[in-house]
Amino acid sequence: MKRNKMQFECLKGADLSAARGVHRVRAFAIALAICSALGFAPQIARSDVLVVDVVKVADGMRAGELKGKPVVNDKNERIGTVDDLIIGRDKVLFGILQVGGFLGLGSHYVAVPYDELKISAGSKIVLPGASKEELKSLPEFKYRA
Numbered sequence: 001m002k003r004n005k006m007q008f009e010c011l012k013g014a015d016l017s018a019a020r021g022v023h024r025v026r027a028f029a030i031a032l033a034i035c036s037a038l039g040f041a042p043q044i045a046r047s048d049v050l051v052v053d054v055v056k057v058a059d060g061m062r063a064g065e066l067k068g069k070p071v072v073n074d075k076n077e078r079i080g081t082v083d084d085l086i087i088g089r090d091k092v093l094f095g096i097l098q099v100g101g102f103l104g105l106g107s108h109y110v111a112v113p114y115d116e117l118k119i120s121a122g123s124k125i126v127l128p129g130a131s132k133e134e135l136k137s138l139p140e141f142k143y144r145a
Contacts, residue, residue: 061119071097071117074128079135082125083109097127099135109141 063085071080080099087093093114101107118126127135 061123065123066095066119066125069123069125071125071127073130074126077131079127079130079132080110085114086111096141097135099132108136109143110135110138111141112138 066082067084069082070078071082073079080097082095083098084096085093086096094111095114095117096109096111098107098109112127116127118128120126
């Protein structure tokens with residue numbers, strides 16, 4: 001088979017670029033070995049998934065279990081009930097409490113940071129330092145329709 005000079009140059013260039021690729025791989029492998037030997041092992045693949053202790057998670061309370069539970073202050077006075085939990089767009093968790101009124105009449109909802117609620121092992125929910133009057137004076141929370 002006869003080849004002209006242009007075809008020969010193309011074939012020669014293809015072989016040369018393949019050889020360059022092999023040399024780059026070898027150079028990378030040598031650099032990786034040196035870095036590893038010096039304790040500078042790069043993280044080539046890393047997972048951003050956080051591993052949690054599932055036993056501790058299972059010991060927690062489900063959001064549905066909190067709904068309707070009474071909330072007391074540190075004097076053990078009933079100051080409201082948990083209506084819901086809401087996760088804000090900034091991933092901050094809020095407890096929505098129903099306060100005031102009698103049997104749901106005349107009551108309104110307020111939002112408090114979830115971190116302020118203290119939940120004991122016996123499912124008792126305490127909002128330390130709060131009173132019915134203070135909660136009633138907070139801005140009313142309204143669910144979006």
